Amino acid sequence: MFIAWxxxxxxSTDDTYFGTLLPRVLNDLILQNASRRVDVADFPAIKFGRSGKAVEDVAREICEGSEAFDFLFAHADTGGRAQQATATARAMAYANAAADLCGYPVDRCFPILPKKEMEAWALTDASAVCQSLGFAGDFRNLGLPSTPRQAEALADPKLTLRQAIAHVKRRVRPSDPSRLLASIAQIQDLARLRQCASYLQFENALGNQLNADGYFR
Known part of the structure; x- marks a missing residue:
């Protein structure tokens, strides 16, 4: 069996981080639950860009390309209270529009909704952040959260990561933000990430669908 997504x-930074993390998550779920071999694509079959496009235009692209992938992942920042209230609707808007247009199965679309911003998930593993930055000191000197729950509770995760990068720049030259986020996603501890309620909700929904589709048999 094979999973395309x-x-x-x-x-673009969300693409860099999630594009690295998602194959790890899928492979981990398969490794932990499947009794037979299931291969996972390392890269998305299609990236649906939405910048400057109407929802209907993206929905049409989903319909035209739907045979090329099994699952669709749609990200939206939750930000403040107003954004959080609409995050699921914003993430699912394209799949819902595709369902109206061509009957696309919306249960194959999974919203990715980190608390506040994507960086909240990236900051759940301070050691992975330090390693990616080339920093060998105490992570607390970079202002990084001690626990995944603290990372998820940050008022401004993006700022926290920027400040950590700025602190390290005084000593070494860290990689650019895109490479940094890809590195974090590649090595961060998924067990720590599961301590974030927003991530666990996403993983549980994905695992339940994989099981329902027979990938765990």
Whole structure:
């Protein structure tokens, strides 16, 4: 069996992080639950860009390309209270529109909704952040959260990561933000990530669908 997937992200840094993390998550779920071999695509079959496009235009692209992928991942930042209230609707808008247009099965679309911003998930593993930055000191000196729950509770995760990068720049030259986020996603501890309620909700929904589709048999 083989799993192909497609993606919709809000920005290029989200693409870098989630594009690295998602194959790890899928492979981990298969490894932990499947009794037979299931291969997972390392890269999305299609990236649906939404910048400057109407929802209906993206929905049409989903319909045209739907045979190329099994699952669709759609990201939306939750931000403040107003954004959080609409995050699921924003993430699912494209799949819902595709369902109206061509009957696309919306249960194959999974919203990715980190608390506040994507960086909240990236900051759940301080050691992975330090390693990716080339920093060998105490993570607390970078202002990084001690626990995944603290990472998820940050008022501004993006700022926290920027400040950590700025602190390290005084000593070494860290990689650019895109490479940094890809590195974090590649090595961070998924067990720590599961301590974030927003991530666990996403993983549980994905695992339940994989099981329902027979991938765990």
């Amino acid at each position: 497609a993606s919709i992200y809000e920005g």
